[in-house]
Amino acid sequence: MKHNNKCIICDSLSFKGLFSKESAHGEQFTLLKCRTCGMEFLASVPDEEEIKKYYEREYFTKRTEWGYDNYFSPALKAEIERVFKLNLEDLDFYNFEKNLGREKRCLDIGCAAGYFVGYMKDRGWDSAGIEISGDCVDFAQKNGLNVIQGDYLKTGFNRKFDLITLWATIEHLHRPGEVIEKAYNDLADNGMILLSTCRTGGLNFMKLKGKRWRFYNFPEHIFFFSIKTLKTLLEQRGFSVINYRTYGSDFGKSGTISRKVADYIAKRYNMGDMMIVSAKKVKD
């Protein structure tokens, strides 16, 4: 077990216990909230080796965050690509891309089946990914993608990247601060980092759900950021936050008018329970 006994954002040692919840394997996990900065995180989590049982193939076929039956289906691939495109527009990414040279390199950390790696390859990037799950890496490699299996923190690269992305990844990491620090070092000057994660704090639809919130999956999700704590994490490590958006309400039933209205409000007024953030490496 890894115990989180210090807040990763503000070093505070003072937390309150929010609640405990059972994992898919029947163990109880307790969610804490930092009294100083509001960061939420699990009190303790299985270590990197132990936690692998939660990431077996089953995770990608039955329990995906998107609520789809099969992570590897063409319909899901199309839907994921549609969402990437919207996210990149919202973050004004295409203007950043326009000003880069011909050789553009990107790395997707926690790339799963490699859909974003493929999306960027199709846009003419030298596109790579890294992923822990062997099933996902096999799938990506069979599709001709440059995806390696491994732990990002233990992997060296012989080149710098113009873009590093972490899509729905940072909430899973045991050491998010160290990963952001390494990403800073792996980026070229003026390189960009893009992240998406579930969002706590502020005016937020997740508050209607309490412990039933769709992203409180323990222990797969370890850290729960607000806009403020995610910005702080990035700024402490040399990034300057450029843009952010929130979206998603999970209000009512999928496909209903009330869901559509709630999703619209969530996006329009930054009340969503998911967020996307772009930040630039500031030269040291």
Ligand SMILES: [Zn+2]
């Ligand atoms: Zn804190």
